[in-house]
Amino acid sequence: xxxxxxxxxxxxxxxxxxxxxxxxxxxxxxxxxxxxxEMPMPYGWGTGGVQVSAATLTPEDTLKVIDQGADDTTNAVxxxxxxxxxxxxxxxxxxxxxxxxxxxxxxxxxxxxxDQILVYQVPIPEPLRFLEPRETETxxxxxxxxxxxxxxxxxxxxxxHGAIATSYAYxxxxxxxxxxxxxxxxxxxxxxxxMAAIQLFGAGREQRIYAxxxxxxVVSLDFEDYPFEATKAEHACDLCGAEDSYLDxxxxxxxxxxxxxxxxxxxxxxxxxxxxxxxxxxxEVA
Amino acid sequence: MTQTQSISFAGGFYxxxxxxxxxxxxxxxxxxxPGDIKVIEGAQPPKGLxxxxxxxxxxLCDPETAIFLASDVDSPELRGWLTFHTGAPxxxxxxxxxxxxxxxxxxxxxxxxxxxxxxxxxxxxxxxEMPELSNAGPILSGPGIKExxxxxxxxxxxxxxxxxxxxLGLDFFFTSGSQVAALPRSTSVMAED
Ligand SMILES: [Zn+2]
Numbered sequence: 458x459x460x461x462x463x464x465x466x467x468x469x470x471x472x473x474x475x476x477x478x479x480x481x482x483x484x485x486x487x488x489x490x491x492x493x494x495e496m497p498m499p500y501g502w503g504t505g506g507v508q509v510s511a512a513t514l515t516p517e518d519t520l521k522v523i524d525q526g527a528d529d530t531t532n533a534v535x536x537x538x539x540x541x542x543x544x545x546x547x548x549x550x551x552x553x554x555x556x557x558x559x560x561x562x563x564x565x566x567x568x569x570x571x572d573q574i575l576v577y578q579v580p581i582p583e584p585l586r587f588l589e590p591r592e593t594e595t596x597x598x599x600x601x602x603x604x605x606x607x608x609x610x611x612x613x614x615x616x617x618h619g620a621i622a623t624s625y626a627y628x629x630x631x632x633x634x635x636x637x638x639x640x641x642x643x644x645x646x647x648x649x650x651x652m653a654a655i656q657l658f659g660a661g662r663e664q665r666i667y668a669x670x671x672x673x674x675v676v677s678l679d680f681e682d683y684p685f686e687a688t689k690a691e692h693a694c695d696l697c698g699a700e701d702s703y704l705d706x707x708x709x710x711x712x713x714x715x716x717x718x719x720x721x722x723x724x725x726x727x728x729x730x731x732x733x734x735x736x737x738x739x740x741e742v743a
Numbered sequence: 744m745t746q747t748q749s750i751s752f753a754g755g756f757y758x759x760x761x762x763x764x765x766x767x768x769x770x771x772x773x774x775x776x777p778g779d780i781k782v783i784e785g786a787q788p789p790k791g792l793x794x795x796x797x798x799x800x801x802x803l804c805d806p807e808t809a810i811f812l813a814s815d816v817d818s819p820e821l822r823g824w825l826t827f828h829t830g831a832p833x834x835x836x837x838x839x840x841x842x843x844x845x846x847x848x849x850x851x852x853x854x855x856x857x858x859x860x861x862x863x864x865x866x867x868x869x870x871x872e873m874p875e876l877s878n879a880g881p882i883l884s885g886p887g888i889k890e891x892x893x894x895x896x897x898x899x900x901x902x903x904x905x906x907x908x909x910x911l912g913l914d915f916f917f918t919s920g921s922q923v924a925a926l927p928r929s930t931s932v933m934a935e936d
Contacts, residue, residue, distance in 0.1 A: 463760035471760075472805050475767050479803075480864035482774045483914040483927035485886045489864045513771070515764040571776075600860035632886055632929065634910060653889075655775045670775045670887035670929075 464511040464544040470494050474512035474666065478657060481668035486631030487599070488582050488665040496661070498539070502532055503561055503578030504661030507539070510559050510576045513657065514540065519547040521555035526563040526703070526720035533561075552723050562625075564646040566702045566724040569654035571671060577640045579660040582667065584628045584638040604636050607678060615683050624688070630676045631669060639675075645689045645703045650675040692717040697728035698735040754787035755828045756801055762786075766802040773916065773925040778883045778892030780876050784921040786828075789820040795918035796843055796870050801828055803868075804841055809834035811855075813844020816872065843870045846897035852904075857911040866913055866928075871897065873919040885930040893935070894924055902932040 462468065470492075477491040496504040514520065522537045524530040528550040536559060537548045549555050552567040561578040569575060585595045588606045598604070607628060614622045621627075627644035631637050639647060640658060650656065656669040669675060679685035690704045695716040702724055704717040716737055719725035729738070756762035762785035769783035788797030804810060810831045812821060825831060836842060836854040849869055858866035873895070881899055883892045885906075894917070896902055905912045905928055912928030926932075 463764065468760060468763065469805055469807075471763070471767075472803060473807065475771070476803055476808070477864070478771060479774050479868070479914070480866075482771070482887070483929060484863050484910050485929060487863060487910060490862075512767070515768050516761055596861040655771070668775075672889045673886040 461543045463516070464514050464540065465497075466494065466508065466511045470508075471512045474508055477666040478509065478512065478668060481657070481666050482655075482670050484635075485669050485673050486629075486635030486637040486667060488637075488667045491664055491666050493661045493664040498535070500662045501580070503536060503559070503659075505659030505663075505666070506559050506561070506576050506578030506661075507536060507659075508661060509657050509659035509666060510540065510557060511544070513574060513576065514544050514546055514557060516545055518544075518556045519549050519554055520544075521549050521552060521558045521723075522560075523558065523563060523565070523721075523723075524561045526565075526705075527722045529722070550723050551727070552721075562641050562643075563703070563720060564642055564649045564652075566699075566719070566721045567727075569652050571653045573654040575652075575654050575656045577642075577656065577658045579638070579640045579658050579665070580662070581626075582638055582658065582660040582663050582665040584626075584636050599635060602634070604630075604678075607636060608680070611678060612680065615680070621679070621683060621685075627685075628678050630678060632674050633676075636678070637667065637669075643689070643703055644677065644685075645687045647675070647677045647685070648687050690717055694719045694725060694728075694735050695737040696735045697725045697733045697738070699725070699728055699733070752827060754789070754797070754824060756785045756798075759801075762798075763802045766798045769923055770799055770802060770916065770925070773923050774887075774914070774927055776887045776892075777885065777926050777930045778878060778888065778894040778924060780878065780894075780922050780924045782921050783918075783923040789818070789824050791816055791818055792821055792843070793872055793918045794921045795923045796872055796916075797824075798921075799870055799916055799918065799923065800825060800831075800841065800843065804829040804831040806830040806832065808840040809838050811836045811839030811842040811867075813842065813848035815845045815848040816843055839867050841868050841870060843872070845872050850898075850901065852901055852913060855913055857908055857913060860911070863910040863912075866911065868914045868916065870916045870918055873897065873917050876917055876919045876922050876924050880935055882933045882935055883926070883930050884933070886927075888930070894926065896926065896932065899932060899934055902926060902930075906931055 677685040786797035855867040
């Protein structure tokens with residue numbers, strides 16, 4: 458442990474990331490370039506999120522790490538261990554107990570508080586990238602608020618599928634100015650982004666940091682005749698009975714039987730702990 | 744001369760990584776919640792600069808950032824202290840990434856970088872030393888603020904003009920003693936009624 462600086466990164470790198478975070482907060486939704494460092498984990502393991510967390514954590518923080526809503530995946534466990542070792546922080550699986558939450562692809566179901574910070578791991582920060590591969594062009598488009606192509610793409614969805622098919626990384630407009638990629642969260646989570654906590658986004662490979670301050674206006678792009686819908690599977694959780702949480706469909710046996718369970722494992726566990734019972738849990742009881 | 748040097752070497756962060764993490768949390772929270780007043784400490788800058796401003800500079804400045812010292816805070820002692828603890832170069836106002844001073848000495852604001860259309864982040868951050876900070880005076884609204892907030896800003900029109908430049912513009916920290924508050928360019932400022 459003593460071979461590492463606090464939270465692994467050297468101080469000069471942290472200062473550079475911290476300056477980028479401050480500018481990101483000052484211009485919500487704008488992607489601030491930063492010089493991403495090699496981390497002792499491969500890209501795709503959230504090196505952008507890890508660097509933002511490393512620059513943000515204090516020794517008194519309690520860190521939670523989730524991967525698609527779950528605390529116990531290899532990715533989440535190793536990031537948690539990394540910060541236990543290099544920053545000496547406490548870790549938790551309980552959303553309520555956490556002061557900093559690093560996430561890949563979900564926003565917790567529990568309402569986040571003003572004293573919490575949510576750090577997103579972002580694979581592709583540029584929402585216009587699939588329309589325009591050139592960075593110089595996308596920068597120009599953002600500077601001129603040229604977001605017409607984005608609407609055309611969504612509208613093509615409607616003409617082909619009868620609805621907007623994009624269900625992850627659904628683009629949002631932040632404070633009526635920048636179109637932003639919310640990272641590959643399900644669009645069910647988009648409305649939660651108007652929250653009390655500070656939201657920070659880190660993309661390691663693409664070297665971008667962006668931010669959404671608390672209570673910032675975050676609007677999912679849509680059309681008057683096709684309003685945005687925060688959809689989820691039309692079921693209740695089979696374990697805890699929740700009707701308001703995002704669900705994963707899981708195959709449970711060789712016969713191909715399925716069940717729906719909360720993707721947010723802490724939310725599901727705390728509901729069951731409070732005595733809520735879902736369809737399959739009832740069968741077990743009976 | 745000997746005395747100047749001994750002052751310069753003292754007053755840095757004790758256990759820099761941890762002190763800087765605490766100071767940054769205060770700075771980030773202030774910038775994310777315009778109007779909130781936070782405690783920021785750890786540095787002991789030479790006379791003439793607040794603990795808050797000194798702690799901010801040690802947290803954010805290094806050889807990559809150019810610092811402008813306004814005439815009211817500029818001194819050989821402060822230059823020596825900043826050089827020793829941050830290695831940051833000094834620059835005229837128009838080239839500065841960070842500018843430090845009292846409000847009068849920092850104005851006019853149009854001498855500072857406001858970023859470019861494609862890189863609005865390439866703008867100056869001003870650290871304004873204040874006699875005191877309180878949640879009174881002009882009404883703030885915008886990102887980071889639930890409904891409205893109040894902060895004892897040193898002016899009204901300059902900040903309204905700066906907000907008009909959004910997404911370009913300057914971002915401000917206000918420091919007094921060991922307190923810090925912030926006003927990013929995204930905040931709308933109205934006169935109190
Ligand atoms: Zn459940």
